[in-house]
Amino acid sequence: MITVPFLDLKRQNQELARDLEQATFRVVQSGRYLLGPETEAFEDEFASAVGARYCVAVANGLEALMIALKALHVGPGDEVLVPTNTFVATWLAVTLVGAEVVGIEPDPETMVIRAETLEASVTPRTRAVIPVHLYGRPCPMPEIVSWARHHGIAVIEDAAQAHGAQWAHQPVGAFGDAGCWSFYPSKNLGALGDAGAITTNDRGVWDLARRLRNYGSREKYHHDVIGWNSRMSEMNAAILRVKLRTLSEWNQRRQILAHRYVERLQNLPLVLPPLDTLEQSVWHLFVIRTPRRNALQQFLLDHGVETQIHYPIPPHRQRAYRHSFDKDCFPLANRLAAEVLSLPLGPYLSLAEVDYVTEVLHQFFDEEKGEAGYEYSAL
Numbered sequence: 189m190i191t192v193p194f195l196d197l198k199r200q201n202q203e204l205a206r207d208l209e210q211a212t213f214r215v216v217q218s219g220r221y222l223l224g225p226e227t228e229a230f231e232d233e234f235a236s237a238v239g240a241r242y243c244v245a246v247a248n249g250l251e252a253l254m255i256a257l258k259a260l261h262v263g264p265g266d267e268v269l270v271p272t273n274t275f276v277a278t279w280l281a282v283t284l285v286g287a288e289v290v291g292i293e294p295d296p297e298t299m300v301i302r303a304e305t306l307e308a309s310v311t312p313r314t315r316a317v318i319p320v321h322l323y324g325r326p327c328p329m330p331e332i333v334s335w336a337r338h339h340g341i342a343v344i345e346d347a348a349q350a351h352g353a354q355w356a357h358q359p360v361g362a363f364g365d366a367g368c369w370s371f372y373p374s375k376n377l378g379a380l381g382d383a384g385a386i387t388t389n390d391r392g393v394w395d396l397a398r399r400l401r402n403y404g405s406r407e408k409y410h411h412d413v414i415g416w417n418s419r420m421s422e423m424n425a426a427i428l429r430v431k432l433r434t435l436s437e438w439n440q441r442r443q444i445l446a447h448r449y450v451e452r453l454q455n456l457p458l459v460l461p462p463l464d465t466l467e468q469s470v471w472h473l474f475v476i477r478t479p480r481r482n483a484l485q486q487f488l489l490d491h492g493v494e495t496q497i498h499y500p501i502p503p504h505r506q507r508a509y510r511h512s513f514d515k516d517c518f519p520l521a522n523r524l525a526a527e528v529l530s531l532p533l534g535p536y537l538s539l540a541e542v543d544y545v546t547e548v549l550h551q552f553f554d555e556e557k558g559e560a561g562y563e564y565s566a567l
């Protein structure tokens with residue numbers, strides 16, 4: 189039987205093995221392991237890739253969000269607008285800096301938030317909005333930024349799944365006041381361990397974020413603000429510099445595979461992700477929707493195809509948030525959690541593998557069609 193892994197990072201990194209080894213060796217030899225030349229070079233290179241003036245490398249994506257919130261002076265007593273269908277880190281960052289999460293339901297088609305749904309949730313305490321470019325698809329940033337500017341609300345992009353994504357040819361991560369990145373190994377740009385970054389055009393945000401990541405210090409042994417230890421290692425900075433060079437090529441491969449999926453799944457009773465219009469997704473995940481999700485996932489697994497669910501439990505239904513949110517308060521997030529399924533996708537995957545996955549999907553729905561009681565119109 190053919191097996192298609194959901195994610196094979198070894199296969200992905202193999203392609204760059206020689207360059208990664210050289211970069212690693214260079215760092216070992218250098219004697220500098222934190223806040224050295226590799227980190228500085230990565231910050232410059234990543235800022236220019238994003239079209240931002242500044243970049244601050246940090247330890248992970250969660251702390252990138254927390255530091256960005258702090259650098260924009262968001263804290264206790266403030267409310268932050270956050271999508272209801274995101275990875276829990278977006279919510280945790282808000283909670284951990286002492287602010288309150290206000291959940292925003294996404295657009296059901298694109299699964300990211302839009303400006304017009306924000307208005308109803310604004311109060312005098314609203315201080316920031318965090319659009320999440322979920323699954324690699326950019327939020328409509330121009331309308332979100334102009335809406336936020338009108339209300340005096342800060343915009344922090346959660347770009348942890350969207351390295352290289354663009355809205356109308358402008359890369360995400362520099363539209364608002366800060367862009368937050370994760371380089372967790374499975375992201376489109378992934379380190380060999382935890383790493384993250386903040387991009388910004390605002391010198392004040394840049395300066396405060398740099399201090400916050402390093403014990404609140406600008407000058408050794410002088411601590412002007414209460415900071416973290418959230419530094420990126422020189423090793424990961426060197427590795428990310430190598431991988432940044434292939435990012436756009438790898439994103440193009442993802443796009444080709446995503447288009448193949450759409451082409452081959454067109455006639456099935458599934459909700460497919462929309463293809464690009466103004467936005468250019470980088471297809472971090474290829475997510476389909478069906479009420480038959482659980483049966484389909486099992487069928488695919490029985491035929492050697494690994495899939496995942498992003499995410500099976502929305503943040504408001506997590507035990508951690510049980511005292512703050514009713515489990516039925518966000519019906520769309522609940523519905524998405526029951527229906528979404530992520531198919532295998534990555535730069536290492538072949539068209540033949542995608543075709544095999546689509547054949548298995550066709551087989552599943554052919555067999556379903558034979559069974560009474562299944563209504564296509566349920567979609």
Ligand SMILES: *Cc1c(COP(=O)(O)O)cnc(C)c1O
Pocket residue numbers: 248249250251274275277278320346348349369370371372382383384
């Ligand atoms: C991965 C991710 C994060 C957190 O990044 P870490 O580096 O794991 O802390 C935050 N938001 C989103 C949307 C993510 O996918």
